[in-house]
Amino acid sequence: MREPWGGDRSSRDMHASQTSTDAAVIRASRLDPAVFGVVFDRHWVRIHRYCVVRAGPPGEDVAAETFRVAFDRRSDYDGRDDAAPWLYGIATNLLRNWFRSASRGERALRRSAGHPVGDELEDALERAEAQRMGPELAAVLGRLTADEREALLLHACGELTYDQIARATGVPIGTVRSRIHRARTRVRAHLDTLELTHDH
Amino acid sequence: MTTDFDELTWVAERLPEVDEPDGIATDRARLALLEHMSAAAPARRPRRRLGVRLAAVGGVTAVGAAVGVIAVGHGAEHPAKSPTTTVPRVAIVRQHHQVAGHPVLLRLASDVTKAPPPPGNATLVVRHHTFPNSPSFSGIDLYEDNGAYYYGATVDELRQSLADPSSADKELGGILTAAANAASMTPAQAANAIYQASPAPTGVPTYRTGLLTALKKLGAMKAKPALIEAIRRRLAAVSHATPAEAQRLAAPSQATIDNYLWGNCMDALEGGAGRPDIRAGAMLALSTLPDVRVTQTTFDGQAVVQITNTQFSDHYAETLDLDAHTGVLVHMNGGTAGQPDSVDVTYRVTRVSAPSLDPAH
Numbered sequence: 001m002r003e004p005w006g007g008d009r010s011s012r013d014m015h016a017s018q019t020s021t022d023a024a025v026i027r028a029s030r031l032d033p034a035v036f037g038v039v040f041d042r043h044w045v046r047i048h049r050y051c052v053v054r055a056g057p058p059g060e061d062v063a064a065e066t067f068r069v070a071f072d073r074r075s076d077y078d079g080r081d082d083a084a085p086w087l088y089g090i091a092t093n094l095l096r097n098w099f100r101s102a103s104r105g106e107r108a109l110r111r112s113a114g115h116p117v118g119d120e121l122e123d124a125l126e127r128a129e130a131q132r133m134g135p136e137l138a139a140v141l142g143r144l145t146a147d148e149r150e151a152l153l154l155h156a157c158g159e160l161t162y163d164q165i166a167r168a169t170g171v172p173i174g175t176v177r178s179r180i181h182r183a184r185t186r187v188r189a190h191l192d193t194l195e196l197t198h199d200h
Numbered sequence: 201m202t203t204d205f206d207e208l209t210w211v212a213e214r215l216p217e218v219d220e221p222d223g224i225a226t227d228r229a230r231l232a233l234l235e236h237m238s239a240a241a242p243a244r245r246p247r248r249r250l251g252v253r254l255a256a257v258g259g260v261t262a263v264g265a266a267v268g269v270i271a272v273g274h275g276a277e278h279p280a281k282s283p284t285t286t287v288p289r290v291a292i293v294r295q296h297h298q299v300a301g302h303p304v305l306l307r308l309a310s311d312v313t314k315a316p317p318p319p320g321n322a323t324l325v326v327r328h329h330t331f332p333n334s335p336s337f338s339g340i341d342l343y344e345d346n347g348a349y350y351y352g353a354t355v356d357e358l359r360q361s362l363a364d365p366s367s368a369d370k371e372l373g374g375i376l377t378a379a380a381n382a383a384s385m386t387p388a389q390a391a392n393a394i395y396q397a398s399p400a401p402t403g404v405p406t407y408r409t410g411l412l413t414a415l416k417k418l419g420a421m422k423a424k425p426a427l428i429e430a431i432r433r434r435l436a437a438v439s440h441a442t443p444a445e446a447q448r449l450a451a452p453s454q455a456t457i458d459n460y461l462w463g464n465c466m467d468a469l470e471g472g473a474g475r476p477d478i479r480a481g482a483m484l485a486l487s488t489l490p491d492v493r494v495t496q497t498t499f500d501g502q503a504v505v506q507i508t509n510t511q512f513s514d515h516y517a518e519t520l521d522l523d524a525h526t527g528v529l530v531h532m533n534g535g536t537a538g539q540p541d542s543v544d545v546t547y548r549v550t551r552v553s554a555p556s557l558d559p560a561h
Contacts, residue, residue, distance in 0.1 A: 033237040040233055048221045048229075060221070064229035068236040135332070135539055137214040156212040187207040 022083035026074045036074065040067050043087050050088060050158045054095055056132045062098050066091040080167070088158050089168035092150055143186045151179040152187075234418070302494045305487035306387065308505055312483070312527040313383050315476040320551040320560025321345050323474030327547055332540040343471045344554050347373025355557070362555045372471045379468035382481030390484035394468065395461045404438065407450040411435040455511070458489055462509050462518075469520065469529045473549040479527040496524065499531050500546075516542075 022039060029036035047066050051059030069090050070083075077086060133141055141149055147169075154165045162180070166173040221229075322344040330336040340358050342350040348368035352358025361367045378397035382390035411431055418428050438446050465482040472478025486492055491511040497504060503524035510517045521531035528549050535541035551560040 036237060037230070037233070040230060044226060044229060045220055048225065049218050052218045052221075053215050056216075060225050060229070063221075064232050067229065067233045071233065071237060132216060134214065134216065137211065140211070152208075152211065156208050157215055184207045187211060191207065191210065 021081040023077065023079050023081050026077045026083065029071075029074055033071070036067075036071050039070065039083055039087075043084055046084065046158070047087050047091050050153075051091055051095060053157050054132065054153060055098060058098070059095070062091065062094050065094055069094065078167075082164075085160060085164040085167035088154055088160060088164070089170065092154065092168060096146070096150075140187050140190045143190065144183050148179045148183040148186075151176055152183040155180055231414075234414075302487040302492070304494045304496060304505055305483045305507070308522070308524070308527050309383070309480040309483040309487070311525070312476045312480045315526070318474050318476065318551045318560070320474075320553045322552050322554035323472070324550045324552045324557065325470060325473055325547055326549075327545055330544045332542070341470070342552075342554060342557075343372070343376070343474070344368075345475070347376060349471065359555075359557070362557075372467055375464050375467050376472050376475075376478055379465075379472055379479075379481035379485070380475065380477040382484055383477040385481070385484065387484045387488045390481050391461055391488040394464050394481065394485045395457060397464060398460050404443075404446045404450045408435065408438055411438065458491065458511055461485060462489060462492075462511065466518075466520065466532075469522070470547070473529050473547065474551045476527070479522075483522070483527055497521075502530060504530060 022042065025035055025038045029039070044063070044067070048060065048063040051063040051066070053059070055062055066087055070087055073090070077083070080086070144152065150169065151165055154160045154168055155162075158168075160168060162173050162176045165176045165180075169176070322342055325341040325343065326338065327341065328336065328338045338353070340352050340355060342352075342358055342362070344350075347370050348365075349370070349372055350358060350361040350368055352361050375394065375397045378393045379390075382393045385393060411434060414431055415428060415435070418431065434449075438449050441449060465486050468478050468482040472482065486507055487494070489509065489511075491509055493508045493510065495506045495508075497506050499506075499521040504521040505524050505527070506519060506521050508517055508519045512518070516534065516536050518534040519532065520529060522528065523530055529547050530549075531544075531546050533541045533544040535543070552558060553560050
């Protein structure tokens with residue numbers, strides 16, 4: 001098993017024991033930037049998975065960028081113990097921008113987005129992501145708005161609670177509930193359609 | 201009929217399978233963060249953002265230090281325009297591909313190299329994309345022979361882009377140049393050259409330079425002594441290793457190499473569609489890929505050489521159709537066997553004079 005953070009176990013453990021919550025680690029990193037590496041070690045695997053599920057292999061770069069952006073914004077961190085929702089929120093914004101980065105998306109994704117303009121932006125977002133998800137899931141995701149899709153995926157893929165999704169996306173928890181409710185309703189409608197089709 | 205099957209479970213079960221990040225991915229990200237954090241170290245100086253190069257990733261050095269990383273180097277400096285531009289690319293030492301190359305591609309590449317130099321100074325590519333469940337769209341790419349790339353959804357948009365030189369993307373220039381040079385190489389050499397043209401190519405010497413740079417940077421940011429020591433040990437291991445062992449330490453996996461090569465060749469075949477030398481170089485390189493199948497067939501009534509890459513997971517495959525006589529890219533699609541294509545793209549390629557966009561003769 002690989003050693004996290006350059007194998008500097010003693011130093012990492014020292015930080016971890018002295019600063020047991022993400023909030024404390026992030027506070028400490030304002031004085032000693034290297035401490036922020038603990039945040040990376042704690043959350044990299046989850047953020048990586050979320051980004052790669054949504055964007056495919058290029059999501060790896062987005063996941064890496066998430067921690068750099070987080071580092072730059074660490075002075076604005078809200079002080080909660082768990083930084084995961086904050087990181088998911090950054091990753092979600094970066095993914096949105098990435099999908100919309102038309103020319104780069106074209107080369108990186110290969111099989112999906114083009115160079116959308118204007119109203120096509122939303123289409124490209126759906127297209128790139130839907131193709132990554134496969135035809136069955138794509139059929140469902142294609143029925144959701146971007147906000148609904150992000151809330152649903154943060155819940156289903158990121159395994160965030162409604163409260164955490166609210167923190168990640170910066171909207172009230174009630175809005176998250178309604179978005180996921182609408183998403184679930186549409187998924188259910190799709191499943192019912194499939195079942196009806198099979199029945200006949 | 202209804203069920204009590206939970207919708208979220210249904211969605212979660214259909215999400216793509218994703219492996220945990222391997223050591224290379226983790227180390228790349230960690231290095232990028234390290235480099236980024238170093239800019240925030242005390243006593244920092246004004247600087248442009250540096251490109252980052254990663255060289256290898258291994259597990260444990262010969263002297264037993266558990267090292268995860270490591271090398272940060274000064275790449276070509278360029279401004280960051282999106283997340284991907286600032287992330288280090290996997291470093292690079294080709295390990296094999298000492299193969300003869302597929303004969304159909306070799307023959308076509310040979311024929312193409314005999315073509316006269318193309319007129320004009322740029323290649324205009326009109327793409328039309330179709331998708332199974334989404335609206336289709338078209339786009340226009342302009343690849344100038346000097347390596348600059350412009351895009352427009354319409355000709356008017358393209359002209360607007362051309363009027364603003366700062367909108368040019370020059371990232372592809374290195375790949376196109378490498379592919380052009382590769383036209384006179386052996387297939388293995390061509391593959392190596394085009395692979396090395398990835399944004400952050402490196403080999404053992406560059407890897408060592410990167411280690412030294414990393415040491416300087418980490419020292420400047422007062423990084424943890426154990427990390428610095430680990431890098432010193434890695435540097436010592438590479439410095440004292442046999443050439444073969446040093447190459448192993450710095451080398452990415454063959455699958456990674458093949459994947460980058462495929463991507464670079466696709467870029468070359470599209471961006472260099474109007475240039476015989478670039479097409480020939482890309483074909484030579486593609487002929488070495490073990491997961492590539494080459495057939496002679498037709499597309500839309502046109503004789504083509506079809507190149508299919510099956511390296512991807514989940515039975516996904518990508519196919520390129522090249523004109524059987526000129527090697528010009530005419531069609532690409534990607535999809536899973538037995539299902540509608542995920543994407544289907546047709547290309548119309550012409551040579552023009554930029555910036556007027558007048559047809560070249």
